[in-house]
Amino acid sequence: MTSGSSSHLDVRMRGFSARALVAQVREWIDEESIPLSGEEVGIAEAHGRVLAADVVSTIDVPEFHRAAMDGYALRGAETTGAGDYNRLAFEIVGESLPGRAFAGRVQAGQAVRIMTGAPIPDGADAVLPAEYASENDNRVEISTAVAPQKHVAPRGEDVKQGTTIAAASRRLRPQDVGLLASVGCATVPAIRQPRVRILATGNEIVQPGDERKPHQIFDANSHMLGGLVARDGGVLESCSALADSREAIRDAMIAPGADVVLVTGGSSVGAEDHAPMVLAAEGELAIHGIAMRPSSPAGMGKIGKRLVFLLPGNPVSCLCAYDFFAGRAIRLLGGRSAEWPYASRSVPVGRKIVSAVGRMDYVRVAIVEGCVEPLAVGGASILSSTTRADGFVIIPESSEGVAPGGEVLFYQYDLIS
């Protein structure tokens, strides 16, 4: 790692002196990306959030014995022998509905009409399903027997008071949210979502739909990054386009309000690559230059607790550097797993993947007849290579590539949900 070296203060037009390994960069990120503090979040907004603390139920669910079927509450022992050719009759003495219990007590020979979820009346111990009963006047005839406790959900069957129903760090599934609601949680303690500021730098950048001057291009990166940040659980604090001005970049990098700043463009060693110097002057440029392709000019550091990622302006490099580094930090800050949010599986190689020893390669691939094939595309500026690709594979620093028939771990771009 090249942290702290004075050679970083101005590498413009002189190239990188040394490049950090991807594993070293990830170590730095994992050390710096401590989950943010907790906040109370309304239950309606809790889906997908990460719990900041254990949630312990203060109640039993259900809080009473309840019917698990629509039918008739009665004494199970009295139904013994009932069948199609031996129908037994009971007197109906009332009904028990969800939220409206039967007030009395069921005696021998009696039954109470009951609905799923309604409280079991005192004196009854089983529910005879409606399918096996026919009602006439105040009597019900039954054609099957039910044992005591049959179709009765006992108190606390789902959740017992004092149980931890969801532990800190759990990412809430829809059913977790349901369970938290069922014990009465109107809010839940969730890890705060990282606020992410996107700064697209470059005099050449124009927003889609705006007028262009000659040789200006439309901003692709900040729109791509917006989707990536949302995917990883970040909240877009702001998104601005900035000219190649050291002052403008400095002001936007240090303005309060963001946990993470993503700077696209101007990350490298060109004459107008101000961002690395601004970061070094205002905080710490911990890493600049990484042994990988694409994205080698990426950098990162921090200003106070704020993490700043310098993403190359070439859109494939931007995507790759985001996915390797910035996305990992955003997921960790929000309490999520560091792992990539891509489905992955082992797939044989169909056409040779070439790489170079000493750097990690991020290779866009297509799945052709069940095998991965590298896309025959040029450099990091070809964003359409990532829309034509089905996904990517990673070739480690130690490898010269993979020959046909070798197995690689394929990461699928398309998300499952």
Next chain:
Amino acid sequence: MTSGSSSHLDVRMRGFSARALVAQVREWIDEESIPLSGEEVGIAEAHGRVLAADVVSTIDVPEFHRAAMDGYALRGAETTGAGDYNRLAFEIVGESLPGRAFAGRVQAGQAVRIMTGAPIPDGADAVLPAEYASENDNRVEISTAVAPQKHVAPRGEDVKQGTTIAAASRRLRPQDVGLLASVGCATVPAIRQPRVRILATGNEIVQPGDERKPHQIFDANSHMLGGLVARDGGVLESCSALADSREAIRDAMIAPGADVVLVTGGSSVGAEDHAPMVLAAEGELAIHGIAMRPSSPAGMGKIGKRLVFLLPGNPVSCLCAYDFFAGRAIRLLGGRSAEWPYASRSVPVGRKIVSAVGRMDYVRVAIVEGCVEPLAVGGASILSSTTRADGFVIIPESSEGVAPGGEVLFYQYDLIS
């Protein structure tokens, strides 16, 4: 299928006469769930949306030959033979920056300082990377050769004018959004997201945080459904709790504004199960009663173009019926794939899974030492079974279950992103 039978008009307290098979129900859903119309969506909101039409680029990207590296634009042929021990010198006649082209023409022996993304000046045909150059006064010495076209990204390299860059029905990845932005799309044509109304019925239901009377329970289902609808690309139109009143359910079911209505509770054959009758009276109760466990009392139909799903009040049944039926419809209406948004893989069975021939079983399972084991839990009222489970397996109607060692397709509850 039991569509249209008059026996559906009032099955209360009499049970289902016949249950539809899951495959038949899905056929009905697939026929009725035609993708909604298109709308123009701002590029910043396009991530994850489904295109309603092909998008064809009206421009080349880039629209000029541009530098793929920081360095010096020059004539590649003039660099032949350059090396560490044979440094060649060029006169620097200007610079080309992104958005600010060099106005003149590069002559023999000349070079123009250039940054990644900047236009290649007339007369130059290659970029010599900054790493291999040292600059003094108005001269640059180079220590490597570059062939013509080296580090030059030709016009239209990424996107050629007239190309379809994203086809109708494509769900937009972050990089698709970037590519659409790069050709100047300020908006994109996207399939409208289904507006979903949730109606939680039952006198016993209270919202989390509210005061409860005896035997009332907190609403779990509508909070769980809110997360599921968001996951599947629906937009929550409204979410209301209703008493067991035929009029209230009718009014809420027919009020304008929703593409899909989800009714939880009161779907079955109990005395206060109004929803099936309301649906039959106001539109069509196409299906009521399904050969599956849980969720057998589920039903569905339509009122005009609106799809109405009757989901059982038991929360596991509600989750299961949503995932099998309502979620499928919401995904299809929004132009997404019908497939479940769960990662799945084949896993051996560790402990016998018991099922019954003639119905489909949705079995919550845990992964124990690499094998699936059914959770030893009771019925459909145990929502915590779905939070303790790692996922589920489906046992088809034709099967009595799966013995240890058999392989099943395991669906993982935890989403990847």
